[in-house]
Amino acid sequence: MSSSPPPSDEDPEGQLALHAEALATGIDECLTGWVVRCVEQRLVEWAGSVPDDIADQAARAGEEARTEVAPRVAAMLHTDIDSQRVSPLAVVREAIRYPTEVLAAAGVPPIVRDEVDERLHPDDHYGLAPANFGDIDPRLAEPGLAWGAAKAFVHLARRRAEGLR
8 A cells, every 4th residue: 555645735636536545445455354353353362263164254254344345435435525424434344244243153252342332333242343444454544544634624625715714
């Protein structure tokens, strides 16, 4: 994953599009591995190891998450910012169902979570919901921040142009 140039006063919309594409590509590249790591981490914590058949199930679930969720994230990132109703991270968080299904089928019991986490992520029985893009993969931290900054830059530029800021 390569980083994009910083937002520019000359073409903020173009810069936003570059950052959106970099983030979408990164998520597509990292989502399968995130699902596999989620399964491996919880299974090792519970049972001490990951049986080969569960590792295979995790890999299949990861690929399924990538083929189903990554295109939705990309579509959201390429939607005009004034029409976006959710964040790309919120869309990625929907992918917790893939490792959750593998873990539940393997008999791994849910973890104890605090009330706030249970309220915010009621279907996240294993505490897998990423708090930021770096939780999915460290390589996504910079593209996620850059996209957020570029989006804010464009948002403020539009509001200024409308005389609202």
